[in-house]
Amino acid sequence: MENETAITRMPRINEPAPAFEAVTTHGVKKLEDYKGKWLVLFSHPADFTPVCTTEFIAFAKRADDFKKRNAELLGLSIDSTYSHLAWERNIKEKFGQEIPFPIIADLNMKVANAYGMIHPGAADTSAVRATFIIDPEGVLRAMVYYPMTNGRSIDEFLRLLTALQTSDEHGVATPEGWQPGDKVIVPPPQNADSAEARLNEGYECVDWYFCKKDL
Numbered sequence: 001m002e003n004e005t006a007i008t009r010m011p012r013i014n015e016p017a018p019a020f021e022a023v024t025t026h027g028v029k030k031l032e033d034y035k036g037k038w039l040v041l042f043s044h045p046a047d048f049t050p051v052c053t054t055e056f057i058a059f060a061k062r063a064d065d066f067k068k069r070n071a072e073l074l075g076l077s078i079d080s081t082y083s084h085l086a087w088e089r090n091i092k093e094k095f096g097q098e099i100p101f102p103i104i105a106d107l108n109m110k111v112a113n114a115y116g117m118i119h120p121g122a123a124d125t126s127a128v129r130a131t132f133i134i135d136p137e138g139v140l141r142a143m144v145y146y147p148m149t150n151g152r153s154i155d156e157f158l159r160l161l162t163a164l165q166t167s168d169e170h171g172v173a174t175p176e177g178w179q180p181g182d183k184v185i186v187p188p189p190q191n192a193d194s195a196e197a198r199l200n201e202g203y204e205c206v207d208w209y210f211c212k213k214d215l
Contacts, residue, residue, distance in 0.1 A: 010116040017041075017132065017140040018114035022076075025084050026102035029074065031138060038071035038165075039134040040157060043117045047079045047087040051151045055129075057097045058154040065158055069165060070136070073101035078112060081105040119145075133161055135168075170215055183212040 011018055017039075021030045031039075042059070044052040059073055066073055077084070084103040092098050106112050117130045129146035141164055146152050163174040172184040188209045189195040195208045203211035 011114075011132070011140050011143065013140055013142065015140060016138055017134045018111075020104075020111045020114060022104045022106060022111050023081055024074070024102035024104050025081060025088065025099075029102055029104070031134070034072055034074075034134070034136075035138065036136050038069065038136060038161060039074060040066060040071055040131065040161065041074045041076065041115070041134065042129075042131040042152075042157075043076040043112060043115075044129060045148055046077055047083045048090070051149070052077075053087075053091060053095070055151050055154070056091060056099060057095055059101070060097050060099050062154050062158060063100050066161070069158075069161055071161055074104065075101060076104040076106050076111060076117070078106050078109055080107060131157055133157070133164065135164070166215070172213075172215075175212075183214055186211040186213055 017031060019031045021028060042055075044055060046052065056075065059075070063073055079087075084105060088099045088103075104111055109118060112118050115130065115132060117128060119128045128148060129150075129152055131142075131144045131146075131152060132140060133142040135141050142160055144152075144157075159179065162180060163178055166180070166184065167173060170184065172186060174184055175182070178184070183204065186203050189198050198208045198211060199205050201211075203213050205211040
């Protein structure tokens, strides 16, 4: 029963993201503060750890690229604001990189639990490497979990964000490894007449269910 309860509390794609209000290194932040923008919320196991340091440096270096796509970054770990600030200062001193985005101090694990960031099989008191992409309406659109031992690819999250925005704008899907400028996938026909007509609609088709086009 305990495992079933934990599963039901996990956030789900295409449903409203769990609301939160939390202290951060940039003051109190709420989910509603990001209304009208995309939000990339990501957790890390702990401050002053090497893998997390590489990720934060990479997120910071790409922060402007996220902003260009109307997206904000928000970090989280189960550490205090003082620890976050000290870590930020250390990263600036030792690696020459400023951290421009806020970091949630989630000592009571309220946000981590709401978003399913705590995986007892990995660590009882640390948030795993979870990343959530939330759209301007507050709907959870993507979530990705990584193990404690392996760092994420920030380029992939930027690619995924761009792909989601492209799908929303044009009503299309994107294939594996899609990058801006690549062909996109036309949604499959939904009835027999549409399937019959699909091959003559001017798309690049392999078969009636698999067609691509340029944007």
